[in-house]
Amino acid sequence: MATTKEIKNRIKSVKDTQKITNAMYLISSTKMTKAKKELDNTRPYFEMLKKQIITMIQMTESADNYYFQDRSVAGEEPLPPGSEEKETVAYLVITADKGLAGAYNQNVIKEAMRLIKGTPSYKLFVVGEYGRRYFEARGMSIDQSFLYTAQNPTLERAREITQVLTGLYSKGQITKVYIVYTDFRNGLMGGDVVSSELLPFNREDFQISAEEAEKLKGSFVEYMPSVSAVLNNVIPSYLSGYIYSALVDSFCSEQSARMSAMDAANQNAEELLDRLNLEYNHVRQGAITQEITEVSAGSRGQKKSKKKREEREEGLN
Secondary structure, eight states, X not given: OOOHHHHHHHHHHHHHHHHHHHHHHHHHHHHHHHHHHHHHHHHHHHHHHHHHHHHHHHHOSOXXXXXXXXXXXXXXXXXXXXXXXXXXXXXXXXXXXXXXXXXXXXXXXXXXXXXXXXXXXXXXXXXSHHHHHHHHHTTOOOSEEEOSOTTSOOXXXXXXXXXXXXXXXXXXXXXXXXXXXXXXXXXXXXXXXXXXXEESBOGGGGOOOHHHHHHHHTOOOOOXXXXXHHHHHHHHHHHHXXXXXXXXXXXXXXXXXXXXXXXXXXXXXXXXXXXXXXXXXXXXXXXXXXXXXXXXXXXXXXXXXXXXXXXXXXHHO
């Protein structure tokens, strides 16, 4: 059985660890709040961009634009990734830089591996140190790893990612772009893993109600030099907004998952401290009882020795 000193040292160690998990919980909460605020400040701009794209699509029957491509023909279901001939799919996988966030990273990687497994030809783009190390450890080729930290998502970084992906798409080096990230969804259970097709677009992505479409027909907007040229400039900005939103959603989901993990660690620490305190009291009480027993036995022994001495002295007299 452990001594009281050993138990006290362990209690101190658990309390020190608890201080760290509490600090990590508070830091994650602060980071998540800040990131959400920055996203909310930029979201209206990108929502307006989407409205403008809808307007352009509704005002013309067809737009000669390589960002748009039909995913289904004659009502057929969209083809799965990698099923078309000579198709090269790009996967943008967003993970965290660190662990200690529950199953956050594992869930993203699991979804990415599911998609990659069914794709004969693909290019892999990774945000986050955790994902980079995972794929490299398994000998999987990463076409580009965005080495800047996933801990500080910014619009500028989203634009850099968009520029790389749209550049490859416009050159025909990739035919589709998918993004795998964690959607925050108000922080419920750390968010849900989402795989979404970024490119190419389809008119169905920008469907609106018949009433809204009727209102647009009554307005007249002239796009110079053409609708397609304007789309070529607007769509990359819209994609940047989508990727930025995905980066922030992933970051918030990571912080939420870490908060949940740290909260669970704190609860486990409390339970462990209760058991250790109970064990400490039990051992301490046992030590006290043993000391009392030893003192009592010693006292009785001294009394017996004294009595024997006195009897010997009386016999001599």
